Amino acid sequence: MFSNKDRFKEAFLKRLESMCGKGFEESTKRDQYHTLGNMIREYISSKWIGTNELYRSENKKQVYYLSIEFLLGRLLGQNLLNLGIKDMVEEGLSELDIRLSEIEECEPDPALGNGGLGRLAACFLDSLATLNLPGHGYGIRYKHGLFDQKIVDGYQVELPEQWLRHGNVWEVRKPDEAVEISFWGTIETNYANNGLSFKHVGAEKVLAVPYDMPVVGYHVDTVNTLRLWNAEPSSFGPNQDVLSYKRDTEAITDFLYPDDTHDEGKILRLKQQYFLVSSSIQRIIASYKKENQNVRELHHSVAIHINDTHPALAVPELMRILIDVEGLTWDEAWDVTTNTLSYTNHTILSEALEKWPIYLFKPLLPRIFMIIEEINERFCAELWDRYPGEWERIEHMAIIAHDLVKMAHLAIVGSSSINGVAKIHSDILKNREMKSFYEIYPHKFNNKTNGITHRRWLLKANPELTELIKEAIGDEWVKQPEKLLDLKRHVYNPALKEQFAAVKRKRKEILAKKIADKNGIIVDIDSIFDVQVKRLHAYKRQLLNVLHIMYLYNRIKEDPKYTIQPRTFIFGAKASPTYYYAKKVIKLIHSLAEKVNNDPRVSQVIKVVFMENYRVSLAEDIFPAADVSEQISTASKEASGTGNMKFMMNGALTVGTLDGANIEIMEAIGKENIFTFGLTAGEVLKYEENGRYRSMEYYHHDLRIRQVVDQLTNGFYAEDEGEFGAIADSLLVQNDQYFVLRDFASYIDVQEKVGTAYQHTDNWLEQALINISHSGYFSSDRTIREYAENIWNIEPVGVRM
Numbered sequence: 147m148f149s150n151k152d153r154f155k156e157a158f159l160k161r162l163e164s165m166c167g168k169g170f171e172e173s174t175k176r177d178q179y180h181t182l183g184n185m186i187r188e189y190i191s192s193k194w195i196g197t198n199e200l201y202r203s204e205n206k207k208q209v210y211y212l213s214i215e216f217l218l219g220r221l222l223g224q225n226l227l228n229l230g231i232k233d234m235v236e237e238g239l240s241e242l243d244i245r246l247s248e249i250e251e252c253e254p255d256p257a258l259g260n261g262g263l264g265r266l267a268a269c270f271l272d273s274l275a276t277l278n279l280p281g282h283g284y285g286i287r288y289k290h291g292l293f294d295q296k297i298v299d300g301y302q303v304e305l306p307e308q309w310l311r312h313g314n315v316w317e318v319r320k321p322d323e324a325v326e327i328s329f330w331g332t333i334e335t336n337y338a339n340n341g342l343s344f345k346h347v348g349a350e351k352v353l354a355v356p357y358d359m360p361v362v363g364y365h366v367d368t369v370n371t372l373r374l375w376n377a378e379p380s381s382f383g384p385n386q387d388v389l390s391y392k393r394d395t396e397a398i399t400d401f402l403y404p405d406d407t408h409d410e411g412k413i414l415r416l417k418q419q420y421f422l423v424s425s426s427i428q429r430i431i432a433s434y435k436k437e438n439q440n441v442r443e444l445h446h447s448v449a450i451h452i453n454d455t456h457p458a459l460a461v462p463e464l465m466r467i468l469i470d471v472e473g474l475t476w477d478e479a480w481d482v483t484t485n486t487l488s489y490t491n492h493t494i495l496s497e498a499l500e501k502w503p504i505y506l507f508k509p510l511l512p513r514i515f516m517i518i519e520e521i522n523e524r525f526c527a528e529l530w531d532r533y534p535g536e537w538e539r540i541e542h543m544a545i546i547a548h549d550l551v552k553m554a555h556l557a558i559v560g561s562s563s564i565n566g567v568a569k570i571h572s573d574i575l576k577n578r579e580m581k582s583f584y585e586i587y588p589h590k591f592n593n594k595t596n597g598i599t600h601r602r603w604l605l606k607a608n609p610e611l612t613e614l615i616k617e618a619i620g621d622e623w624v625k626q627p628e629k630l631l632d633l634k635r636h637v638y639n640p641a642l643k644e645q646f647a648a649v650k651r652k653r654k655e656i657l658a659k660k661i662a663d664k665n666g667i668i669v670d671i672d673s674i675f676d677v678q679v680k681r682l683h684a685y686k687r688q689l690l691n692v693l694h695i696m697y698l699y700n701r702i703k704e705d706p707k708y709t710i711q712p713r714t715f716i717f718g719a720k721a722s723p724t725y726y727y728a729k730k731v732i733k734l735i736h737s738l739a740e741k742v743n744n745d746p747r748v749s750q751v752i753k754v755v756f757m758e759n760y761r762v763s764l765a766e767d768i769f770p771a772a773d774v775s776e777q778i779s780t781a782s783k784e785a786s787g788t789g790n791m792k793f794m795m796n797g798a799l800t801v802g803t804l805d806g807a808n809i810e811i812m813e814a815i816g817k818e819n820i821f822t823f824g825l826t827a828g829e830v831l832k833y834e835e836n837g838r839y840r841s842m843e844y845y846h847h848d849l850r851i852r853q854v855v856d857q858l859t860n861g862f863y864a865e866d867e868g869e870f871g872a873i874a875d876s877l878l879v880q881n882d883q884y885f886v887l888r889d890f891a892s893y894i895d896v897q898e899k900v901g902t903a904y905q906h907t908d909n910w911l912e913q914a915l916i917n918i919s920h921s922g923y924f925s926s927d928r929t930i931r932e933y934a935e936n937i938w939n940i941e942p943v944g945v946r947m
């Protein structure tokens with residue numbers, strides 16, 4: 147059906163009729179999307195089955211990536227591209243007068259993640275499949291993904307996301323592979339002749355039903371699986387309140403928690419975590435046992451990855467199954483568990499390191515709690531042997547302390563590998579945050595700098611730039627992204643620079659049109675498109691960006707001779723619904739936009755745009771159009787960042803702190819091709835230690851700062867003077883935890899340099915091309931190879947198209 151355009155057209159029309167019960171003329175765009183999606187999934191299925199059969203017959207080691215988030219983005223376009231049939235399908239459809247891009251718009255964005263963590267997981271799946279690596283994602287099939295953001299009078303309003311409303315063409319329900327999960331109840335301990343045994347009685351059972359989605363590799367035959375678990379009632383008993391049982395059960399997979407690096411501490415979240423872990427591990431072991439006899443050798447065939455602390459219950463759950471179900475001794479089970487599991491830490495923010503109160507944990511997961519207690523006791527005994535009498539140290543490292551279960555400690559003790567996500571982050575883990583663990587397990591700690599899939603963020607999002615690069619250096623880099631380095635030889639080629647400028651301009655026009663349509667703001671294509679898109683969080687410092695614009699506004703108003711290179715400041719960000727400060731920053735951006743964009747003189751040179759409902763599909767329009775990438779977190783706080791890499795790959799220049807992967811970007815492209823500013827991580831950590839920072843001093847001594855901070859509360863940006871009081875308080879009363887005022891002057895200086903640099907067009911274009919040529923290192927293919935070789939010990943399974 148996809149062998150040539152005509153056969154495709156014929157099959158498409160036939161399928162449209164049979165699926166939708168309508169003729170082509172009456173069909174809607176959505177009908178067409180569903181028809182095409184179904185055809186593609188069917189086309190994928192033989193490769194999918196083939197891949198699974200191959201994995202079974204070759205019986206090579208496989209990795210299972212457990213993650214509470216997978217931020218996939220739309221799949222139709224990416225699948226067509228990876229299958230190598232996009233051009234043919236596009237042509238066929240256009241002969242039917244259908245534009246593929248319009249059909250793609252009908253696909254809801256599967257938003258099963260909040261931000262970096264979930265998007266990284268999605269990039270990893272794409273790389274695993276493309277590299278023919280046997281690796282699968284295990285997650286939750288949230289009925290409602292991350293909320294849809296509406297802006298009403300400048301305020302964020304959250305609406306439930308509804309990606310499943312019209313069904314999901316990519317998924318296959320597998321009821322035969324459902325498993326039962328037990329919550330609540332009590333544990334009966336039996337003393338038999340050959341030892342203890344445990345029985346979980348009076349538990350509430352929930353059925354976990356898998357929905358599988360294919361993960362198609364790029365131009366290979368490998369199709370891996372993303373398995374998403376759905377919670378359903380197990381069986382109804384005679385004296386049961388059926389309705390409330392059904393409601394409570396289904397609630398487990400109703401919503402994705404809309405917090406990013408915040409720990410909401412909800413019992414439902416703990417339920418979600420155990421639900422994911424228990425269903426995944428039960429199934430992984432069942433499928434292992436089909437091909438293998440001895441669970442003592444599980445780790446030779448299976449690697450299980452814990453993505454952040456959310457799936458850390460994998461440690462006690464695997465222990466439970468090995469001991470209670472498979473009959474292994476504690477020591478045998480511990481050996482298998484620690485050799486099977488590995489863990490990635492994604493943050494050092496203390497509010498994100500999950501800790502569960504025992505009073506919630508123990509009744510919900512009684513057997514799991516017992517096992518954690520035992521792990522903790524044995525671990526503390528080891529510590530006691532090593533550090534006799536050092537109570538404080540042991541208390542600090544314990545898995546259970548002060549009535550809390552510390553998930554990061556559990557993950558570290560129960561895994562064979564612990565990695566951070568950028569060099570500086572891994573160093574901070576080793577030398578500070580997890581220093582005491584590093585001292586006893588130095589061999590476990592390692593770094594895996596994050597990456598992004600260039601197939602989505604360059605090939606799919608920016609076909610114009612992709613073509614240009616292919617014209618300049620051929621297409622080997624598509625399979626081997628490090629070869630983008632070949633572009634470096636052409637950076638000074640005037641024709642290439644001109645063509646790159648034309649591509650950038652075209653993409654800016656496309657984005658400008660979206661902005662005009664959605665925001666009703668007309669932006670200047672010749673202005674610098676200066677972009678900050680990411681979750682809203684104090685440490686990411688959108689506020690610093692805002693204060694800079696407030697300063698520019700004042701400057702332009704006060705000094706008639708002041709001239710600057712025109713700029714369009716573009717923001718996109720969702721705030722966690724309960725995060726008061728973050729929501730106020732969104733409101734502030736809107737109040738600022740209102741003032742700037744409506745001022746006759748100021749709006750000639752600057753514009754402020756907030757793009758509503760930032761998500762993967764919108765990101766695909768934004769990155770290709772950016773000139774400047776804002777990566778301005780307080781040094782040491784952003785573990786890696788991955789937006790920085792997407793901008794770089796699309797030829798934007800970074801304004802950034804020496805934080806996360808910004809540092810490695812700088813090392814790759816050279817200091818002269820990035821605009822860095824602000825405190826270093828070392829300086830920030832020192833301030834935090836010695837408590838010598840006084841934000842008030844900066845407020846008093848820098849008039850520019852005093853003016854903008856005063857404007858937050860003197861009615862300049864809001865009639866209600868209290869509107870932005872929380873923001874002003876964060877800076878002055880709370881002593882500016884994220885060093886916004888400390889870095890202000892340095893940020894203003896570097897932004898001035900950006901303005902001047904942009905005027906030297908030739909040089910700017912060269913710098914942009916240098917950024918692109920070094921972006922290959924930041925492909926997730928490199929990252930995944932490192933995980934495969936150094937952590938999981940898995941090898942490609944030979945399936946080539």
Ligand code: H53
Pocket residue numbers: 260261262263264266406407454492493498567596784785786787788806
């Ligand atoms: O993970 C990204 C990093 C980023 C970090 C982010 C993250 C979340 O999105 C959610 C929870 C969490 O602990 C960390 O903030 O710096 O790039 C992928 O590693």
